[in-house]
Every structure is written in structure tokens, then in C-alpha cells.
Amino acid sequence: MAPQLAVSVLDYLSPAAKAASLPLLFPLLLILLLLPYLASASRSSSKKLPPSPPGALPLIGHAHLVAALPHSSFRRLATQHPGCGDFMTIRLGAVPTMVASSSRAAQALLRTHELAFSSRVHTACVDVLTYGPADVAFEPYGERWRQSRKLVATHLLSATKVRAYRAARLEEVELVVGQVRSAAAAGVGVDVSELTRKFTNDMVCQAVAGRAIRVEGRDRVFRDLINQTLAILSGFNLENFYPGIARVAGSVLMWPLRRKTLRLRDRWDDFLDRFIDLRMSEVGNNGVVASADQDQDQDDRDLLHVLLSVQQEYGLTRDRIKGLMANMVAAATDSTFGVLEMAMAELMLHPDVMAKLQAEVRKSVPHGQNFVTEDDLVGMPYLKAVVKETLRIHPPTPLLPRVSHEDCVVDGYTIPAGMPVIVNAWALGRDPTLWDAAEEFIPERFIDTGDTTCPDFRGMNFQYLPFGSGRRMCPGIGFATAHIEIMLANLMFHFDWELPSSVDTIDMTEVFKLTVSLKEKLILNPKLRGDIIA
Numbered sequence: 001m002a003p004q005l006a007v008s009v010l011d012y013l014s015p016a017a018k019a020a021s022l023p024l025l026f027p028l029l030l031i032l033l034l035l036p037y038l039a040s041a042s043r044s045s046s047k048k049l050p051p052s053p054p055g056a057l058p059l060i061g062h063a064h065l066v067a068a069l070p071h072s073s074f075r076r077l078a079t080q081h082p083g084c085g086d087f088m089t090i091r092l093g094a095v096p097t098m099v100a101s102s103s104r105a106a107q108a109l110l111r112t113h114e115l116a117f118s119s120r121v122h123t124a125c126v127d128v129l130t131y132g133p134a135d136v137a138f139e140p141y142g143e144r145w146r147q148s149r150k151l152v153a154t155h156l157l158s159a160t161k162v163r164a165y166r167a168a169r170l171e172e173v174e175l176v177v178g179q180v181r182s183a184a185a186a187g188v189g190v191d192v193s194e195l196t197r198k199f200t201n202d203m204v205c206q207a208v209a210g211r212a213i214r215v216e217g218r219d220r221v222f223r224d225l226i227n228q229t230l231a232i233l234s235g236f237n238l239e240n241f242y243p244g245i246a247r248v249a250g251s252v253l254m255w256p257l258r259r260k261t262l263r264l265r266d267r268w269d270d271f272l273d274r275f276i277d278l279r280m281s282e283v284g285n286n287g288v289v290a291s292a293d294q295d296q297d298q299d300d301r302d303l304l305h306v307l308l309s310v311q312q313e314y315g316l317t318r319d320r321i322k323g324l325m326a327n328m329v330a331a332a333t334d335s336t337f338g339v340l341e342m343a344m345a346e347l348m349l350h351p352d353v354m355a356k357l358q359a360e361v362r363k364s365v366p367h368g369q370n371f372v373t374e375d376d377l378v379g380m381p382y383l384k385a386v387v388k389e390t391l392r393i394h395p396p397t398p399l400l401p402r403v404s405h406e407d408c409v410v411d412g413y414t415i416p417a418g419m420p421v422i423v424n425a426w427a428l429g430r431d432p433t434l435w436d437a438a439e440e441f442i443p444e445r446f447i448d449t450g451d452t453t454c455p456d457f458r459g460m461n462f463q464y465l466p467f468g469s470g471r472r473m474c475p476g477i478g479f480a481t482a483h484i485e486i487m488l489a490n491l492m493f494h495f496d497w498e499l500p501s502s503v504d505t506i507d508m509t510e511v512f513k514l515t516v517s518l519k520e521k522l523i524l525n526p527k528l529r530g531d532i533i534a
């Protein structure tokens, strides 16, 4: 979904192939490019689509107007052009895409016509990397998606399961605090981005595949696979912009990307198969894992164990098990870590907010206790407000990608089946008509004062959708917030934080790879509180 939109189609060829084939390729490409463009333009002209901002060029449409941060470009186009504020049609290559930028538009799509927009676009690359798709995130809406979603919601992400991991979470937090403490003692900086990313990745991997994931650096392999998967999914893909050409000349033009994707999928296979085989040999019993009813200690079971135990009952193929495992780790890691990174960056930019948060955390922990536990979090409304404000101003998944699976009339516009639809959740969180001082970081807006109602992020407030809304909304809210809150609280409890002497301020430049994170690593100097028991 996250396109390097301005990339030329020719970038797909190797330098040698490019040189040899340019004279022949160019006219051919031009014809091929024009055909689907004209065909789709004439098809869509018979429907009344939302207005388009001016400036579309033949062949590439609005792609040149969409920069590296598409959420920001979409908002600029929506606010600058009259009539585009709610819905607009952006043409990316040959593909018309509807973008919804207001709370009213989000509500129309995600509540009034929710069912019609409850699928996602998937391409051949997505299918290869998601085993079908056989995961939760890309699987089209239907019976199989419902079954997969129920499996992960019950056996990985339910409140009971999230609670069951609280001891493991605290153990991981202690490891991180130990590392930061060593850095503080040595007077050196720590890479907060790396620490929080590793913390999230380790916890997610453990919940999905058990503690053995950490043996011999397997968690690092998992992370590398995810990084490469996100790079492919967020990079330029001819199929996303010129599906007609991809169909006609796909085998030639898409070969380099396809080869890269297949190689990556082989690495996923190698990794996940070994893991599944190992688990089956460990449980013995001819590889038959105890069923949910037979298993005494159900809360502690990781997702792989559960999937193997219900494999026969649900008719799960091995590929589907692999798709679900990979999907959970990929969906959970960067989004959750992104909030921790951005929260720490905003706190550094707002020392008054950091001081207020530290005061709340430090006073809520009983005297003599040397870590914040999850029981202590109950008395920390400001911590929760800081997390919510971070999610408002920096939602890690800024765009909600959907596709219409039937023709649908929305607000007088006819959206044809198969049209990609994007809700710009980032724009909603920064809409000045919905939020006072919308661009400012003010956690107080999320403190419930009794006379105002604070927006909640559970998908019913259409001005604030960091986790999406409707049946495709994020199932990992409880899992994510549990990790973010306990880690942030402990970072505030144990340490004071300073910028390295070589730096004046935090560089908030973002990069977008389906999720958003800081472009530069967040390096900070921790100072250990004098009064804390080591």
C-alpha cells in the first residue's frame, strides 16, 4: 500500500536489460500503458466518482503529487481543493482510488456502508508472502477470514491471554531497564528506537511461537524477514498502479519483483517449517498436539501451539498456520514499537509533559518497589492520556486500506466493486475543525474531566481511528496498549532523559513503510534516578 509512487516502471529492469531493450520497449510500454488507462477512464466515467484534485497527468495520474508520506500528501490535496475535503478520487497510475479525509466520510464508509468496504486489496506479491492470502490482514472478507480472526482473537489477543503474558512482559521490561541502566552508569547514550523495537519484537515472537524463538537469534531472523516483507509490500509494484499491464506483460515486467518475492517466501518457509517441525517433535505423541480441552495450562500456550492443537478441527493447512504466524508478528511489531518511539520523542520535545508523567508514575509505585507493575498502571490516567495523544498525532498505521467488494452508493457517489478505498486516519487526528490546537501535543485533552467526553480509540469515534473501525479494525488493541504502557511507565520511573550534547532537538522526520516511524534513530542519554533501588 505504501507506494514509492514516483518510481518509473523501467526501474524494474536491470541496467543491462534496460539498455538493450529501451528502443523496443518504450513504444510497447506506451501502448500498454495507455490501453488500461483509457479503458479504466472510460469505465469509471460512466460512474459518478468523487471529485479529483486537478493536476493529474496522462499515464501516471496524481502519482507525482503523492510524496514519500502519502498520508500527508493526501491531506494536502484534500484541503487545497474545494470539493475534495470529504471524498476525492486520486488516480495512481491507471487505478482510481477513493480517499476519505473527514470524520463524516470515515463514518459513511466504516459505519453506514461498513460491510461493502470490509475487504482489502491484494496483489500477486501479497498472495505469495501471505500464503494465499491465508492470514487475517489480507484475506478477503468471508467465512475463512472470520475463522482466522476468531482464532487469533481468542487464542492470542483476548484479555485473558494478554493478562497471561504479564509476567513475561515484566521480565522483558527488566531486561530493557537493565541495559539502559548500564548505559546510564557508563554515561553513554541508548538507541531508544532499537531498544523498544527489540522489546516489542521479542514479546510478539514469544506470544506467537514460544520462548524457543530466542534460541540462536531466531527472533532476529524473524525481524529481518518482516523488514524485507514490509519493504516489498510498501515498494513500487506495477500491479498496484497498472494492473492491466501487469496482466498482459506481467511475466516479463514483473519478473525481478516476483523472483525477489519468491526468494523471500522460501526464506519464510525454511524458517517457519523448521519451527513447526521442531514444535511437533517436542510435543511427541506422533506430532499430535493436545487439543484445547485436553490442555491443562491453556493460558500459557503460544499461538503456534494453539494452531497445531486445532489444526484438524478447523482443517488448517500448514500454509495457513504459517500465514497466520507471520501475519501476527508483522502486524504487531512495527505498529506497537512506533508508538513507544514517538511517545519518547514527543516527551523529549515537551519537558513539562515528561515531568508531569514522571511525577504521576513515581508517586503511584509503592515505596520500596523497584519496578512499575501492571497493577500500578491503574492509577496512572496521565500515562494513558500520553499514549492516546501519541496515537492521535502519530498513528503508526496512518492509512486504513480497504476495497469495495460490491458496487456501493456513498454520499451520492457510485463506488464500483473492486475500487481501492483509503481512510486517512492521520488526517482525522489532525483536523483543526475537530481538535483544538490540532498540531500540538497536549495529553490533557484525553483526561476525563467529567464535563467533556474524551474520544476513545475503539472505533466508534470517527474523529479518532488509530486502530481503525468496524469488522476489520485492529484486533490487537489490548495486546498493544499493555506493552506500550508498561514499557513507557518503567522508562519514566527509572530514568531522567537528556538529549546527547551533540544534538539540539529531536528530528521528527518520518518514514512510511505501511507503518510510520522516525527516519533517524532516537538516541537519548539516560540518567539514573538517585533514589531508586538497583
Ligand code: HEM
Pocket (backbone or CB within 6 Å): 136, 137, 138, 149, 157, 327, 328, 331, 332, 333, 335, 336, 339, 395, 396, 397, 399, 400, 401, 465, 466, 467, 468, 469, 470, 471, 472, 473, 474, 475, 476, 477, 479, 480, 481
Ligand atoms: C499501537 C499498535 C497498533 C496499532 C496502532 C494498530 C493499528 C491497526 C490498524 C489501523 C489496522 C487496520 C484497521 C482497519 O482497517 O480498520 C490494523 C489491523 C490489524 N492489526 Fe493492528 N495495530 C497495532 C497493534 C497490533 C497488534 C499488537 C496486533 C497483533 C498482535 C495487531 C494485529 C492486527 C491485525 C491482524 C490486523 C488486520 C485485521 C483484519 O484485517 O481483520 N495489531 N491495526
